[in-house]
Amino acid sequence: MSKLTAIYNFVSVRWIRKFSDREKLEKYQKKMVRKQLLYMKKHSPFYANIDVDDFASLPIMDKKSMMENFDKLNTHGLNRDEALSLAIESEKSRDFTPKYKGISVGLSSGTSGHRGLFVVSDKETMQWAGAVLAKLLPKGHILNHKVAFFLRADNNLYETINSPVLTFEFFDLLKPMEEHIARLKEFPVTILVAPPSVLKELAKEQEKGSLNISPEKIISVAEVLNEADERYIKKVFGKEIIHQVYQCTEGFLACTCECGKIHLNEDIVFIEKEYIGENRFVPVITDYRRSSQPIIRYRLNDVLRESKEKCECGNPSLVIEKIEGREDDIFIFSKDGKDVCVFADFISRCMVYVDDIREYRVEQISRDEIIIYIDRVDDKTKEDTIKEFKRLSEKMNFDMPRISFEAYVTTPGRKVKRVERRFEYEKN
Ligand SMILES: [Zn+2]
Numbered sequence: 480m481s482k483l484t485a486i487y488n489f490v491s492v493r494w495i496r497k498f499s500d501r502e503k504l505e506k507y508q509k510k511m512v513r514k515q516l517l518y519m520k521k522h523s524p525f526y527a528n529i530d531v532d533d534f535a536s537l538p539i540m541d542k543k544s545m546m547e548n549f550d551k552l553n554t555h556g557l558n559r560d561e562a563l564s565l566a567i568e569s570e571k572s573r574d575f576t577p578k579y580k581g582i583s584v585g586l587s588s589g590t591s592g593h594r595g596l597f598v599v600s601d602k603e604t605m606q607w608a609g610a611v612l613a614k615l616l617p618k619g620h621i622l623n624h625k626v627a628f629f630l631r632a633d634n635n636l637y638e639t640i641n642s643p644v645l646t647f648e649f650f651d652l653l654k655p656m657e658e659h660i661a662r663l664k665e666f667p668v669t670i671l672v673a674p675p676s677v678l679k680e681l682a683k684e685q686e687k688g689s690l691n692i693s694p695e696k697i698i699s700v701a702e703v704l705n706e707a708d709e710r711y712i713k714k715v716f717g718k719e720i721i722h723q724v725y726q727c728t729e730g731f732l733a734c735t736c737e738c739g740k741i742h743l744n745e746d747i748v749f750i751e752k753e754y755i756g757e758n759r760f761v762p763v764i765t766d767y768r769r770s771s772q773p774i775i776r777y778r779l780n781d782v783l784r785e786s787k788e789k790c791e792c793g794n795p796s797l798v799i800e801k802i803e804g805r806e807d808d809i810f811i812f813s814k815d816g817k818d819v820c821v822f823a824d825f826i827s828r829c830m831v832y833v834d835d836i837r838e839y840r841v842e843q844i845s846r847d848e849i850i851i852y853i854d855r856v857d858d859k860t861k862e863d864t865i866k867e868f869k870r871l872s873e874k875m876n877f878d879m880p881r882i883s884f885e886a887y888v889t890t891p892g893r894k895v896k897r898v899e900r901r902f903e904y905e906k907n
Contacts, residue, residue, distance in 0.1 A: 490613075620695070674701040785797060808900055
């Protein structure tokens with residue numbers, strides 16, 4: 480039954496639900512949103528009294544309000560504290576099989592302090608799997624793939640989609656790299672899926688000759704792929720495109736098409752745009768199919784840069800020029816008592832211009848202090864880095880912060896954020 484759900488959704492996303500133009504897509508979105516609201520009005524106590532024809536009046540949700548209203552939101556009568564203790568238990572024991580009233584429970588790896596709790600049924604998981612595969616399996620070649628999947632925590636889902644025509648091999652990010660390399664030697668991977676920090680490690684091994692894989696498709700997930708890493712991974716593996724998947728617990732939001740452009744998955748989620756600058760927006764998402772835990776007008780903590788371009792692949796869904804990462808990671812400097820917001824992208828760019836840095840992380844401690852972690856702490860690198868930040872502070876007109884340097888160390892399993900603000904900022 481559940482495998483059929485995956486296959487059904489695979490076929491429908493890949494071949495049936497195709498839209499030749501924007502108008503048809505928007506018509507479909509309207510229909511699906513309304514259908515979802517009707518479902519939630521009936522099954523989610525939180526939405527019991529809504530007017531399904533007045534979408535704009537529905538509250539904007541976020542991780543915090545989702546947690547606060549968990550009991551009323553979910554459609555299975557799940558209790559937050561019970562779900563939470565089960566999720567924490569699974570995380571600790573690394574046994575993700577126990578379910579709560581037949582529903583899988585997980586914690587989202589949020590960095591902003593609020594812990595997110597997510598619940599999905601097997602059916603939803605299968606729908607998700609079908610959609611992901613439909614979007615990601617290469618054109619003209621959908622059978623006999625060997626997928627190497629690097630993830631932070633295990634999930635029985637990947638075993639479930641194992642079949643004679645598709646093999647998923649799961650690599651736990653908390654395990655040491657040597658172990659992964661040994662396993663990859665035995666596994667002729669055709670699709671490599673990993674966070675960019677791991678892709679980069681694998682590329683280094685490949686360059687050294689200790690690894691010799693030739694995946695047909697490389698997919699970057701979970702973290703933001705920066706341009707320098709992208710170039711390096713492309714070069715080492717001889718690829719023209721490194722595919723990106725923008726996926727979070729809240730939904731499967733975007734992925735790269737065969738032309739190398741990142742499209743929002745507007746056939747799967749409805750995305751409202753909250754603009755925060757020219758061409759930059761925070762997505763507010765509504766998932767058409769999530770049935771256990773409604774994702775309706777859910778505001779994410781990300782910033783996307785849109786492109787006005789139409790893509791040659793023919794998909795009318797919006798093209799994203801860049802996923803700029805978590806909104807928390809906008810740095811806040813000051814000038815004459817006023818806040819100056821600096822996008823994470825500008826901070827990484829400062830680092831890109833400094834020679835010989837391979838690994839770095841920039842943390843903002845306060846409006847006038849940042850710490851830079853680099854793999855090469857010598858006077859020349861320090862000087863060059865400070866010069867770049869000075870240039871940026873002049874260009875964007877903020878007071879130059881104090882900068883201190885520390886050695887870069889990797890923590891296995893930790894989500895790598897290259898640009899991270901360590902203090903809360905309340906928007907006026
Ligand atoms: Zn495209």
